[in-house]
Amino acid sequence: MPVEEFVAGWISGALGLVLGHPFDTVKLLGFFKGMSFPIASIAVVNSVLFGVYSNTLLVLTATSHQERRAQPPSYTHIFLAGCTGGFLQAYCLAPFDLIKVRLQNQTEPMAQPGSPPPHYRGPVHCAASIFREEGYRGLFRGAWALMLRDTPTMGIYFITYEGLCRQYTPEGQNPSSATVLVAGGFAGIASWVAATPLDVIKSRMQMDGLRRRVYQGVLDCMVSSVRQEGLGVFFRGVTINSARAFPVNAVTFLSYEYLLRWWG
Numbered sequence: 012m013p014v015e016e017f018v019a020g021w022i023s024g025a026l027g028l029v030l031g032h033p034f035d036t037v038k039l040l041g042f043f044k045g046m047s048f049p050i051a052s053i054a055v056v057n058s059v060l061f062g063v064y065s066n067t068l069l070v071l072t073a074t075s076h077q078e079r080r081a082q083p084p085s086y087t088h089i090f091l092a093g094c095t096g097g098f099l100q101a102y103c104l105a106p107f108d109l110i111k112v113r114l115q116n117q118t119e120p121m122a123q124p125g126s127p128p129p130h131y132r133g134p135v136h137c138a139a140s141i142f143r144e145e146g147y148r149g150l151f152r153g154a155w156a157l158m159l160r161d162t163p164t165m166g167i168y169f170i171t172y173e174g175l176c177r178q179y180t181p182e183g184q185n186p187s188s189a190t191v192l193v194a195g196g197f198a199g200i201a202s203w204v205a206a207t208p209l210d211v212i213k214s215r216m217q218m219d220g221l222r223r224r225v226y227q228g229v230l231d232c233m234v235s236s237v238r239q240e241g242l243g244v245f246f247r248g249v250t251i252n253s254a255r256a257f258p259v260n261a262v263t264f265l266s267y268e269y270l271l272r273w274w275g
């Protein structure tokens with residue numbers, strides 16, 4: 012099994028994340044909380060995404076990464092490989108994402124002096140507390156919504172990237188850096204716009220269970236959110252998600268492409 016894609020995905024994911032972190036923290040009003048932790052975790056997750064994507068294409072089309080410029084895979088194959096990558100990365104991402112959301116939603120330190128200390132002291136303490144308070148399955152709270160969010164939208168991610176690259180690249184050639192940056196940026200935006208409704212639901216499911224359980228499941232969370240806040244709830248954060256998505260995914264795809272070209 013070719014492993015370069017896993018390594019390139021690892022490095023490119025970490026680089027993208029560094030750029031995206033300010034946007035991510037503003038979105039959740041948690042500012043600088045939980046910073047080093049997502050950098051390490053996204054590298055693992057992005058490695059799974061790109062590694063699985065490329066190896067699924069290898070299985071579907073019998074072409075390696077190097078051969079794909081000359082023999083481009085069909086959009087159906089690209090979509091299926093993206094969905095497969097998205098599905099598997101969602102399971103790796105679930106506990107990390109849960110910890111990130113829980114830490115970023117802790118607003119206690121911003122409260123008055125003398126107020127009680129935050130519930131979670133850091134990522135490791137957070138993981139241990141969730142395990143103790145909510146059990147092993149508690150670490151996967153919201154995983155189902157995360158999987159629903161990422162499976163189709165990672166298909167959209169790779170289709171948009173490949174489609175834009177092909178549009179602006181002469182046949183058989185590698186896309187230029189400018190093309191990779193723009194295609195990567197728009198792939199991020201397209202994917203995040205489609206993912207935002209379930210992103211809202213996912214975060215609510217992840218925060219549920221901290222105190223009294225409010226939602227019975229993904230569907231219940233959707234229905235009661237719409238009932239209370241209207242359909243607009245599904246677009247909450249779509250602007251910040253898109254603003255973050257462009258630089259993060261431009262850099263992710265640029266470094267991914269260049270690392271793979273550099274390794275031959």
Ligand SMILES: C[N+](C)(C)CCCC[C@H](N)C(=O)O
Nearest residue numbers: 161164165202203206256259
């Ligand atoms: C599928 N979904 C839209 C959730 C993410 C797509 C892009 C993934 C990238 N690591 C990022 O953080 O932007």
